[in-house]
Amino acid sequence: MPAPLRIGLAGLGTVGIGVVKIVQRHADLIAARAGRPVVITAVSARDPQKNRDADLSNYPWETDPVALARRDDIDVFVEVMGGHEGPARLATEAAIAAGKDVVTANKALLAHYGHELAVAAEAQGKVIRFEAAVAGGIPVIKTLTEGLAGNQMRRVMGVMNGTCNYILTRMQASGLPYEAVFEEARQLGYLEADPNLDVGGIDAGHKLSLLAAIAFGTRVSFDKVELEGIGNVSIEDINLADDMGYHIKLLGVAQMTGRGLEQRMTPCLVPAESPLGQLQGGTNMVVLEGDSVGQIVMRGAGAGEGPTASAVMADVIDIARGTRLSTFGRPATSLTEPVAAKSATPAPYYLRMSLLDKPGALAKIATALGEAGISIDQMRQLNQPGAADDKATVLIVTHKASPADVAYALDQFGTTGVLLGAPVAIRIEEV
Numbered sequence: 429m430p431a432p433l434r435i436g437l438a439g440l441g442t443v444g445i446g447v448v449k450i451v452q453r454h455a456d457l458i459a460a461r462a463g464r465p466v467v468i469t470a471v472s473a474r475d476p477q478k479n480r481d482a483d484l485s486n487y488p489w490e491t492d493p494v495a496l497a498r499r500d501d502i503d504v505f506v507e508v509m510g511g512h513e514g515p516a517r518l519a520t521e522a523a524i525a526a527g528k529d530v531v532t533a534n535k536a537l538l539a540h541y542g543h544e545l546a547v548a549a550e551a552q553g554k555v556i557r558f559e560a561a562v563a564g565g566i567p568v569i570k571t572l573t574e575g576l577a578g579n580q581m582r583r584v585m586g587v588m589n590g591t592c593n594y595i596l597t598r599m600q601a602s603g604l605p606y607e608a609v610f611e612e613a614r615q616l617g618y619l620e621a622d623p624n625l626d627v628g629g630i631d632a633g634h635k636l637s638l639l640a641a642i643a644f645g646t647r648v649s650f651d652k653v654e655l656e657g658i659g660n661v662s663i664e665d666i667n668l669a670d671d672m673g674y675h676i677k678l679l680g681v682a683q684m685t686g687r688g689l690e691q692r693m694t695p696c697l698v699p700a701e702s703p704l705g706q707l708q709g710g711t712n713m714v715v716l717e718g719d720s721v722g723q724i725v726m727r728g729a730g731a732g733e734g735p736t737a738s739a740v741m742a743d744v745i746d747i748a749r750g751t752r753l754s755t756f757g758r759p760a761t762s763l764t765e766p767v768a769a770k771s772a773t774p775a776p777y778y779l780r781m782s783l784l785d786k787p788g789a790l791a792k793i794a795t796a797l798g799e800a801g802i803s804i805d806q807m808r809q810l811n812q813p814g815a816a817d818d819k820a821t822v823l824i825v826t827h828k829a830s831p832a833d834v835a836y837a838l839d840q841f842g843t844t845g846v847l848l849g850a851p852v853a854i855r856i857e858e859v
């Protein structure tokens with residue numbers, strides 16, 4: 429049997445312990461598949477005394493993850509600590525400088541420093557693999573990088589933050605407002621230590637930026653992702669959208685247009701009957717569209733011990749097999765700086781607003797839309813139980829309109845003198 433592949437494992441939390449369990453439970457299976465054993469040589473985490481749900485007694489402990497990354501007796505540095513600065517960054521850089529391959533679940537680190545790290549690793553002939561970083565257990569990086577390598581990618585999109593999908597689907601099922609369900613999610617332990625990473629769309633934006641780099645051959649450009657979280661999604665809009673056959677999702681879309689690379693992670697309406705519309709709870713879904721293959725839909729667990737460790741181990745086993753791939757599917761030095769295009773692709777829009785219920789009010793809104801070049805597909809006036817007699821809620825679904833025209837129309841609404849409060853506008857994505 430050839431020499432074992434030796435792992436240095438930094439991080440013994442949810443994902444790290446999942447990795448330990450797979451390495452121990454499936455040692456024979458992995459050796460058979462990889463053609464050589466995979467062993468953990470040493471580990472590192474914050475607290476050596478902590479009681480963990482795995483037997484770590486055979487693994488030497490390194491207090492400093494950077495020292496672990498530099499050990500002569502490891503081949504692969506597995507980084508599952510998290511954070512885009514501090515030890516995760518330092519130790520990953522140290523591992524590359526010391527000539528180690530790297531496997532990481534850290535989307536934040538790669539969204540910020542993925543390009544520099546990839547250039548450094550490839551200059552050393554080393555690989556960085558990150559299947560676990562995007563949509564956890566779903567093998568989307570492998571599919572995009574290898575399975576679809578013969579395609580010009582048209583669009584990548586998906587629901588990539590399980591916490592947000594849990595909150596939105598739970599609001600819909602329970603009728604509870606955002607704040608109440610957010611609190612439930614906190615008590616269930618779903619939220620990141622900084623919940624804004626989840627509900628602010630940042631975590632999902634990190635993931636989208638990594639997919640876009642592979643799909644379009646561009647440098648990771650997380651700073652160019654248009655981000656809007658779910659904090660302003662109201663139960664009223666969830667229910668009204670549902671009545672019209674739509675569900676609200678925190679949806680990421682990346683596509684290359686004639687104007688440049690569009691990347692957005694924003695709440696969108698999608699048809700309730702579509703695969704994305706049907707996605708429930710903390711599950712993820714990624715949709716890949718290539719010129720030859722057409723559309724591929726992948727659904728599964730985006731987080732959790734088993735699914736995330738499964739993805740880490742897939743990368744480790746690939747390295748043990750001798751598979752050498754560029755980090756983003758082509759040499760990092762050939763990735764181009766993307767021209768970032770503010771989203772301009774036209775789409776239908778859902779508009780909700782409160783108006784003074786008086787003659788001519790609706791006509792003024794219709795005129796403002798007409799002046800913005802936007803045509804109306806559906807319009808409804810709702811008599812909300814208990815609402816004041818002089819107030820009407822109006823729902824409009826437009827035909828396809830550009831985001832700029834919608835923004836202009838919203839400005840124009842403000843000049844009509846009939847608007848009560850700020851209108852809501854949510855894109856309806858064609859999926």
Ligand SMILES: NC(=O)C1=CN([C@@H]2O[C@H](COP(=O)(O)OP(=O)(O)OC[C@H]3O[C@@H](n4cnc5c(N)ncnc54)[C@H](O)[C@@H]3O)[C@@H](O)[C@H]2O)C=CC1
Nearest residue numbers: 439440441442443473474508509510515533534731732736
């Ligand atoms: N938990 C999940 O379901 C998923 C996690 N990820 C990513 O995987 C990584 C790890 O996540 P979790 O296991 O959930 O985190 P966790 O908080 O459960 O565990 C983190 C581990 O890293 C260690 N650590 C943190 N900072 C350290 C430092 N300065 N020095 C030494 N050790 C340090 C901690 O002691 C702990 O053992 C993160 O990048 C996360 O974004 C990705 C996909 C899903």
Ligand SMILES: N[C@@H](CC=O)C(=O)O
Nearest residue numbers: 588589590591730731
């Ligand atoms: N916080 C993330 C965990 C995995 O990346 C999520 O909710 O999806």
Ligand code: NA
Nearest residue numbers: 559562564566
């Ligand atoms: Na994945």
